[in-house]
Amino acid sequence: MGEHTDGGQDLIGREDLVEEIASVLSGSQYLGAILVGEAGVGKTALARTVARELDGSVAVLPISASPSLRKVPFGALSPYLHSLSINDVGSSVAVYRSIMAHLESSSNGQKKKMPLFLVDDSHELDDNTSVLLSQLIAGRRARVLALARTAPNPSSEFGSLHQDGLLRRYHVRPLGAPEVHELCRRELGGDVLSSVSATLAQTSGGNPMFLLALLRQGKRSGYLGVRNKVWRLVGPAPPLDVSLVDLIKVRFRRRTPEELSVLETLALAEPMPLDALVHCTDRPAVTALQEDGLIAVEGGRDRLVTLSHPLYGEVIRQDVPAGRSLAIRRKVLEVLDHDSSTADGFLRFVAWGLDCGLPPDDKTLLRAAVVANRLHDAEFALRAARAVHEPKLRGNALVEIARAQTTRGNLPYARQIVDEVLDQCESFTLAKEASLLSVALRVRGSNAAERIREDVARWKRITDRIASEMEPPDDPQVAIGLGVSANGHRILESFALNYEGRFQESEKILREVLADPYCSDEVRLAALSLLGEALGSMGKAVEGTQATGEALQIIAAHGHKFVGHSEFVITRHFVSMAHAGLWDEIEELLDTLVRSKASGPSSFTGITELSEGLIALRKGLMGSARTALILGVEGLRESDSNQLMPMALGLAAFACTMVGDTTRAKVYATEFEAGASIGTRQAQLLGKVHVVAANALFQGAARSIEELHVLAKQAATDGMTVLAAVAYELAGRLGDERCFEPLARLTESFEGPEGAVMTAMAKAAVQKDPNALIDAAELAQSSGYLLVAAECLGKAVRYLSQRGEEHKSRTVQQKLNTIIGQLEGLQSPQFEAVRSTSKLTQRELDIARLAGQGYSNRDIAEAQGVSVRTVEGHLYRIFAKLGITSRDELPGADPASIG
Known part of the structure; x- marks a missing residue:
């Protein structure tokens, strides 16, 4: 019984399965169950939990099979054969009688249900034991809960009982992403970034035993570190622990030399097309490994083959001698198509060529550097780009080197390279790539919009110079180059305008770009992303979401070509959907595009938690909002290419205040003020209004209300109407009544559920109409805005009481009490006006x-x-x-x- 036991705690993600198996073992339809799954998936822990669930209603008789006992007749039953003489040990009849005596004694004279054999590693049972147990089960003398590996299969006797309908079979699968995250939290004893649990989920394959080993090794080695009570990844992953390596190697014992050759080849080459693998190895061996579940073959044109678990390759590669590794790689290179359908396969082809002294041509090396940078693999991008020697490609290679150095955090060096490339640029494409990278560096500092415009002006000078030097001047390629470059200039100008919160000006330029005949797919996805951001910020969130959604479709249609733009587009898509109040759509996108993928060092780190926190905050789920936003802040410390930190700090400060965590609220508010000049103007102001609202606890509501009015008027004047509405909403939350009239005017034209909720609430508050407030509360509650619903009902109770309508007031109060109970952990004195209607002295x-x-x-x-x-x-x-x-x-x- 040596598999993952989860520390004796309740299993994660298996509750329904435990209940179902316990019901089967207690019912009359089946005589037992078989749990099938890979080693370490948690079968033993599951079985023990089921035994506890039965709570003494049956006598549990554990049986542990093993390869060594398999050679001994009835060896696994030895704990129950003490009364046998040496001469009787090999007698089936004597063993049967001894087991029957033990079964009768286990009931101890009580009328209990049939005893339960709990058989671990049942696939290792010797034939004699399998036959005897199956006879006892079929004769209804006992039940069985048998555990078996996916391969080899359970004993033939148990298989026959299953086919006869006497045993129920369950396939115990690896943990999913949510369960992995929860197990990480439990084992580490604190909050964990989703990017950390996603990386560990991919590495462990969801196998609980492997995951726990990785977590414990990560803590020992320092790979997992904690900051501000949040766990994150620190530095490169360490080599696998010896104990974990030994656990994995058990899976490969008793394999033939031909099968080991297949495993070694895949460990070096996965994913690999099936035809290429068979050509390099042995078809029967490939078939045998697939049947035993050690390798997996996908569908599709290439039928890509991989090892069935992510850790297998790392373990196998450790034992492949350097000479044999080189020989295998050379053999695979002869049959492998360098135009692999997967990015990983293409990069592996290039890496092998470099390792084997057979590097591909410079164009392929450059493409490999580009792909590696898109996948945030800075080390290989540097290796490939530095191997490019052709003078005409040297500038492009330098751009990829600068991009990789940016990923590694060497920003001054990256800036130096970019400026050097632009000073000597002779290509429209190179000018574009270098200018875009220059802008990515600009946004990490202050005065970003001004510096972006300097980059645009430089780009224009370069394109004009290149066009003037090209022969002949009327070459169609010159017109295309100038047209595409001109749209790039306008994209960056719009980016600068969005950065400053000048969304109306930006919208006009972006619509012109989208209508231009030289609007390439890359330009189009950038224009749509910026347009969605602008529209969402001006109250046209549904149209904005449609624009950013179209940009995501362009990325999906081009494979990994535009994957480097994913974070830029997805972040703006999140914000547009949040402005619209499309909570379900955000959750779906988080699941499909973010949570389901392992995150690299700068891939969506913090964005997931920030999105979850924003949703919870708008819904009024304050405890969840605080937790998620604290994680979001820590995640953005790792990577914040979209400069969201000011917004995250403000939201976190406000959420902490609302649940009474004044210490953290002060810390975040102070940190916000210290970095208030970084980020877009909208992110700065959104953070600012929430910090001001949070500060009401320390400086008094009256002062915060006046500051919020100033910020709201400023934002409305500049066209940031959604931000102005948020400021007025927060002022109303602090007890201000003047805010509702301008709030109603602003939100009346807003698109999406949020606009409708805010308008209904504001208009009812202006009219002081309790019936309208009740209707607004129902709309808010049905749309998920529990806090707004509570505020509306609180006002309705007050107005009804003032009118003397006490019976109706009590009815509304009951609804309010129910909603208040759902506002997780809400403790802020700022909300006292609503809570006081139900709080007793x-x-x-x-x-x-x-x-x-x-x-x-x-x-x-x-x-x-x-x-x-x-x-x-x-x-x-x-x-x-x-x-x-x-x-x-x-x-x-x-x-x-x-x-």
Whole structure:
């Protein structure tokens, strides 16, 4: 029973399976179950949990099979054969009688259900034991829970019982991404960046035993580090731990030399087309390994073959001698098409050529550097680019070197290279690539918009010079080069305008670019992304989401050609959807494009958590928002190519304030002020309005409200209408009533659910109409805006009470109490105006307890030292606050339910 046991804690992601298996073992339809899965997937832990679930209702008899005992008849049953003499050990009849005696004694005279054999590694049982156990099971003398590897299959006897319908078979699969993340949190004892758990999920293949080994080794080696109570990856991954290597090597024992040759070839070459693998190795060996689940063959034209687990290749490569490795690579190079359908396959082809002294041509090397940079593999990009020697390609190679140095954080060196390339540039394409990289470096500093315009001016000078020097001047290629470059200039000008929050000006330019005949696919995806950002920021979020969604489709249609633009596009797509309030669509995108992929050092780190935190914050799920935004801030410290940190810090400060975490709120607010000049103007102002709202706890609501009005008017004047609406909304949350009229005007033309919710709330608040507020609350609740719904109902309760409509007020109060209970961890005094309608004073709490325990008004008056009339008045207010009509509904001595 040596597989993953999960530390004896409850299993993660297996709850439904445990319940189902326990039900099968307790029912009458089946006589047992077989759990099948790869080593370490958690079969043993699952079986032990099922045994605990049965809670002593059956006697559990563990049996542990092993390769060594397989050679001994009935060897696995030895713990239950103590009464046998040496002469009887080989007798099937004697063994049967001994086991039957043990089964009868295990019941201890009690009327229990049939005993349960818990058989670990049942595929290692000797034939005699398999036959005996199957006879006991078929004769209804016992049940069985058998554990077996995927390959080899369970014993033929158990297989027959399954085919006869007597045993239920379950395939225990690896953990999915959410379960891996939760297991990482449990093992590390703290919050974990999603990029960390995604990387570990890919490396471990979701195998719990492998994952736990990687986590423990990561902590020991320093590969996993913690900062501000958040775990992250630090530096390169260490070599696999010896114990983990030994666990994996067990899978390859007893393989033939031909099969080992296939495994070695795949370890060096995966993914590899099936035809190429068979040509280099042995077809029967390939078939055998596929049947045993050690290799996997995909569908598709190439039928790519890989090892069935990500760690297998690393373990196998360690044992391949250098000479044999070189021989295998040379052999594969002879049959492998360098135009591989996968980026990994293409890069491996180039790497082998360099390793074997047979480098490809310079154009292929340059393409390899480009692909490696798109995949954030800076080390190989440098290796390939530095191997380019052709003078005409040297400038392009230098750009890829600068890009790789940017990924590695060597920004001054990258800047030096880029400037050198642009000074000597003789190509339209090279001028574009170098200028775009220069802009990527600009946004990491201050005065980014001004410096971007300097880059645009330089790019224009370069294109004009190149065109003037080309012969003949009327060459169509010159016109194309100038046309594409001109659109690139306008894209960067729009980028600078968006950076400054001048979205109306940017929209005009971008629409002209999209209508231009020289609008290439790359220019189009950039234009659509920036247009979506602009439209979303001006209240046209649905149209903006359509634009950014089209940009994502362009990326998907071109394979890995434009994958380097993914983060730029996806970030703007998230923001557009958030402005629209399309929460379900954001969750779907996170699952399909981000959470499902292992993240490299700069691939979506922090963006996932920031998006989740923003969703939770808008919904009013404050505890979840705080957790996600803290993780988002830490993730953006690793990589923030879109300069989202100012926004993240502001949102985190506000979320911390709303749950009473004043210490972190102050830290984030201080850090925001220290870096307020970095990032886009919209990100700066969005962070600012949330910091101002958070500071209301420290400087008073009145001052924060006035600051928010100033920021809102400034944003509205500059065309950032969504940002202005957020500022007015936060002012209203602090108790300001003046904000609702301008908020209603701004949001009336907004697209999407969020605009409709804000408009309904603001108009009802202006009218002070309780019925309209109730309707607005229902709309907000159905759209997922619980905090807004609570605010609307709180106002409705107050206005109804002022009108003397106490019965309706109590009914609305009941709805409000329900919603308040869903606002996770909300503790902020800023929300006191809403919460106070249902919060009892200490005197009211004491009276409610006594009344709930059956004391009369006179008894309560004597106990509290007040008059009966005073008690009656308190009870009236208690009933109104709690939305109840009789003493029977009082929560009595349960203060948690009335506080």
